[in-house]
Amino acid sequence: MKCAGSIDVRDIDESSINIDPIQVGGRLTAEAMKAIIAYGDGYSICDNCRKPFRLDYIKTPPVDVFMRDLAAFLHMDVARVVPGARRGFQAVADTYVQKNDPVLITALSHYTEVLAIESRGGIIREIPKTAENLITPDATATKIEEVTRETGKTPSLLFLDHVDYQYGNLHPVWDITRIAHQYDIPVLLNGAYTVGIMEVDGKEIGADFVVGSGHKSMAAPAPSGVLAATSERASEVFRTTSVKTDITSRTFGIKEVEMMGCTLMGVTLVGMMASFPRVQERVKHWEEELAHGNLVVEALKSIQGTDIRSEYPRKHTLTRVDTTNSFDEVAKTHKKRGYFLSSALKARGIAGTIPGATKVWKFNTYGMTKAQADHVATSFREIAEENGIPSR
Amino acid sequence: MKCAGSIDVRDIDESSINIDPIQVGGRLTAEAMKAIIAYGDGYSICDNCRKPFRLDYIKTPPVDVFMRDLAAFLHMDVARVVPGARRGFQAVADTYVQKNDPVLITALSHYTEVLAIESRGGIIREIPKTAENLITPDATATKIEEVTRETGKTPSLLFLDHVDYQYGNLHPVWDITRIAHQYDIPVLLNGAYTVGIMEVDGKEIGADFVVGSGHKSMAAPAPSGVLAATSERASEVFRTTSVKTDITSRTFGIKEVEMMGCTLMGVTLVGMMASFPRVQERVKHWEEELAHGNLVVEALKSIQGTDIRSEYPRKHTLTRVDTTNSFDEVAKTHKKRGYFLSSALKARGIAGTIPGATKVWKFNTYGMTKAQADHVATSFREIAEENGIPSR
Numbered sequence: 001m002k003c004a005g006s007i008d009v010r011d012i013d014e015s016s017i018n019i020d021p022i023q024v025g026g027r028l029t030a031e032a033m034k035a036i037i038a039y040g041d042g043y044s045i046c047d048n049c050r051k052p053f054r055l056d057y058i059k060t061p062p063v064d065v066f067m068r069d070l071a072a073f074l075h076m077d078v079a080r081v082v083p084g085a086r087r088g089f090q091a092v093a094d095t096y097v098q099k100n101d102p103v104l105i106t107a108l109s110h111y112t113e114v115l116a117i118e119s120r121g122g123i124i125r126e127i128p129k130t131a132e133n134l135i136t137p138d139a140t141a142t143k144i145e146e147v148t149r150e151t152g153k154t155p156s157l158l159f160l161d162h163v164d165y166q167y168g169n170l171h172p173v174w175d176i177t178r179i180a181h182q183y184d185i186p187v188l189l190n191g192a193y194t195v196g197i198m199e200v201d202g203k204e205i206g207a208d209f210v211v212g213s214g215h216k217s218m219a220a221p222a223p224s225g226v227l228a229a230t231s232e233r234a235s236e237v238f239r240t241t242s243v244k245t246d247i248t249s250r251t252f253g254i255k256e257v258e259m260m261g262c263t264l265m266g267v268t269l270v271g272m273m274a275s276f277p278r279v280q281e282r283v284k285h286w287e288e289e290l291a292h293g294n295l296v297v298e299a300l301k302s303i304q305g306t307d308i309r310s311e312y313p314r315k316h317t318l319t320r321v322d323t324t325n326s327f328d329e330v331a332k333t334h335k336k337r338g339y340f341l342s343s344a345l346k347a348r349g350i351a352g353t354i355p356g357a358t359k360v361w362k363f364n365t366y367g368m369t370k371a372q373a374d375h376v377a378t379s380f381r382e383i384a385e386e387n388g389i390p391s392r
Numbered sequence: 393m394k395c396a397g398s399i400d401v402r403d404i405d406e407s408s409i410n411i412d413p414i415q416v417g418g419r420l421t422a423e424a425m426k427a428i429i430a431y432g433d434g435y436s437i438c439d440n441c442r443k444p445f446r447l448d449y450i451k452t453p454p455v456d457v458f459m460r461d462l463a464a465f466l467h468m469d470v471a472r473v474v475p476g477a478r479r480g481f482q483a484v485a486d487t488y489v490q491k492n493d494p495v496l497i498t499a500l501s502h503y504t505e506v507l508a509i510e511s512r513g514g515i516i517r518e519i520p521k522t523a524e525n526l527i528t529p530d531a532t533a534t535k536i537e538e539v540t541r542e543t544g545k546t547p548s549l550l551f552l553d554h555v556d557y558q559y560g561n562l563h564p565v566w567d568i569t570r571i572a573h574q575y576d577i578p579v580l581l582n583g584a585y586t587v588g589i590m591e592v593d594g595k596e597i598g599a600d601f602v603v604g605s606g607h608k609s610m611a612a613p614a615p616s617g618v619l620a621a622t623s624e625r626a627s628e629v630f631r632t633t634s635v636k637t638d639i640t641s642r643t644f645g646i647k648e649v650e651m652m653g654c655t656l657m658g659v660t661l662v663g664m665m666a667s668f669p670r671v672q673e674r675v676k677h678w679e680e681e682l683a684h685g686n687l688v689v690e691a692l693k694s695i696q697g698t699d700i701r702s703e704y705p706r707k708h709t710l711t712r713v714d715t716t717n718s719f720d721e722v723a724k725t726h727k728k729r730g731y732f733l734s735s736a737l738k739a740r741g742i743a744g745t746i747p748g749a750t751k752v753w754k755f756n757t758y759g760m761t762k763a764q765a766d767h768v769a770t771s772f773r774e775i776a777e778e779n780g781i782p783s784r
Contacts, residue, residue, distance in 0.1 A: 003426045003427050003429075003666075004423035004424070004426050004427040004665075004666035005423060005666060005668075006453070006454050006457075007427055007430075007431075007453045007454075007665060007666055008452065008453060009430045010431055010436050012436075012439060022435050023433065023434075026433055026434045026435055027433050031396035031397060032396070033429070033432055034396050035395050035396040035399055036428060036429075036432060036659065037395075037425070037428075038395040038399075038401045038403070039399075039402055040420045040424070040425055040613060041405065041418055041419050041607070041613075042415075042606070042607020042608070042613055042614030043412070043418060043607060043608075043614070044404075045614075046414070046415075047402070047404060061399045062399075065398075083476070083479070084652075086653065087479075105637075107639050107640045111633075111642075111647060112652055114633065114635050114644060115644070115647060115652050115653060116652065118635050119649050119650060124635055124638070126637050126638055126640060127639075128639045214434070215435060215657065215658060216434070216435075221432060221433075221613075221658050221659045221660070222434030222656070222659070223434070223475050223615070223655070223657060224434070241506065241507060241510055243506050245497075245499075245506070245516060246516070246517055246518055247499050247518040247519075248518060250503075252503040252507070255503060255507060257507050260476075260478040260479065260481075260482055260504055260507050260508065260511075261504050261507060264614070265614040265615060266607060266613050266614040267613045267614070267659050267663075268614065268659070268660065270399060271432070273396075273397075273399060
């Protein structure tokens with residue numbers, strides 16, 4: 001069925017249990033669905049924009065309150081919305097990275113952090129991970145020393161993923177931040193997989209910046225995200241324009257340079273706002289989410305030849321699993337080849353895995369009910385059994 | 393009525409004739425409304441993202457075809473979607489502007505062009521406008537010479553508004569581009585008020601880049617826009633990442649640095665795509681839009697003391713009008729003060745003017761039927777008459 005022109009209706013989250021690693025924290029709430037219908041038009045949010053003409057001053061709808069609540073939610077001083085987490089990375093890199101400045105990322109950093117630094121001509125250096133796929137304070141200190149010797153400069157910024165996208169591992173960000181600050185290196189905490197699903201206390205972590213993704217973990221439409229800062233850093237990254245033009249002598253009020261003025265409008269902003277009360281509530285139930293996720297993790301672990309590649313016990317619902325010696329063995333002789341797994345899952349109403357993937361793959365159980373988690377767990381066990389893979 | 397939490401339902405475009413200067417070209421089509429309901433979730437567009445993992449390669453929904461159609465629509469070689477026109481300006485400024493490079497804008501340029509240059513440390517210089525509020529090739533040539541003498545460098549970029557936001561005037565962009573190219577200065581055509589409502593032929597204009605706004609003129613949700621380029625410039629502004637990391641030796645495929653990887657997903661992109669067939673069609677009916685606009689312009693001109701500040705006859709539906717000697721005279725003694733005008737319009741089902749504004753203000757008639765334009769024209773005449781302002 002088409003919803004418009006050549007565009008098929010999408011109903012994956014209505015018709016299936018979705019375990020897509022990147023999608024589940026971003027699914028809209030019912031409130032967001034209703035709000036985006038009313039605020040479909042881009043400038044809908046601007047009906048009551050009055051002096052000083054900036055997004056965070058709009059009172060109807062209450063954007064001003066939302067921005068302050070967002071900062072408080074992250075335990076940071078100032079928050080702004082941005083068109084995706086990556087635009088938060090870009091704003092911070094633009095502010096702190098000069099050409100040939102060394103900048104630290106980690107061996108598990110997301111590619112958008114790399115692009116933000118590359119566009120500024122920074123020298124990108126990775127903090128290595130341990131054999132357990134964790135970033136440690138020791139490795140951070142060692143790398144800072146190495147890079148400073150190599151380039152003759154202290155790194156101008158550290159990008160640190162709170163939970164990484166590859167393993168869903170929770171890194172000791174508190175201790176890493178403390179190390180970075182000993183060298184006066186500002187730290188950007190990439191909370192794309194944490195802000196909006198787990199409680200994130202930016203102040204306790206010691207982050208100079210906290211970035212979150214609306215469409216990854218805040219039940220908001222894309223592209224959306226949040227960039228929050230301490231008050232000291234806010235005056236830098238959210239500096240206002242200082243231009244006065246030569247002919248017309250125009251000035252541009254309090255528009256923020258790195259934000260390019262106003263950032264999100266219409267569906268993206270209203271969707272974030274509408275979901276926010278539920279997001280504030282749901283972060284308190286993270287332990288339940290982990291418990292549901294563990295049902296699936298344990299089921300996979302019970303299948304012979306199957307290994308959890310993420311840290312264990314799990315501290316996040318995004319998990320990397322290695323089924324090279326279980327499902328991939330089946331794929332070698334199955335008439336559907338590697339597609340048998342996604343096909344068997346689909347037959348049980350489970351979607352969101354990459355069709356054909358039977359070696360190393362990821363899934364995310366976020367947002368499942370216990371009954372759904374039980375069903376997914378049972379499904380994996382059954383698929384293994386049906387295909388002659390013994391249990392452990 | 394609330395649609396979610398503390399957010400009021402918005403029904404301005406359902407309940408009124410909206411003449412808001414910035415909103416009317418961005419109102420969603422019925423197709424976009426339907427599509428955004430199905431694609432509310434951010435990563436909805438990514439269900440079928442396969443190697444090489446880039447937005448413009450996705451076949452279902454047909455993002456790949458859309459991107460090519462978008463380039464063809466603008467008579468340019470390559471097109472990408474961006475989170476608002478301003479992010480197109482930013483990508484181009486990031487590519488061509490080094491610190492202390494002179495960059496040309498015009499006396500009528502939008503503030504977002506200024507911010508894009510300011511963030512790169514460029515020296516901003518304006519091409520003056522004529523008494524008729526037009527930018528001319530002569531003024532462009534003179535300014536290029538002046539700036540080159542002043543700074544010792546040829547400007548690295550020229551931002552040129554096709555139709556400006558202040559007067560809605562259509563500038564002789566063909567001739568200006570020709571002048572700029574004599575000095576080898578690339579030209580970015582800001583089509584925020586033209587792309588999606590008028591036919592724009594980037595090749596004929598000679599633009600190196602054409603930028604359009606989804607939420608301003610392409611019936612798409614915010615933030616959305618298009619950045620199109622000639623093939624020569626595309627290889628620069630859409631260059632792919634060249635980073636190889638030091639520890640993990642990771643590379644990042646064909647992600648485009650200035651795009652920060654993928655740009656729009658979910659509602660914003662699907663909304664643009666769903667509206668696009670209608671947008672392609674509607675640009676052919678620009679003369680009708682102008683005719684409807686002229687009904688309102690003539691009505692205002694017929695009111696004594698009222699002057700059209702935009703060029704006349706009108707070549708665009710966005711018009712600046714000066715009612716200092718008509719409606720503002722009424723405001724001085726009216727019990728509602730300046731609010732009488734927006735209030736009288738509201739009583740007639742017309743919305744989108746700034747409450748209290750009776751001196752110099754703007755309106756946009758885009759998208760009106762003839763009957764609606766007649767009603768708006770009659771309403772202005774009646775409001776004048778009721779308040780004792782004679783007709784000319």
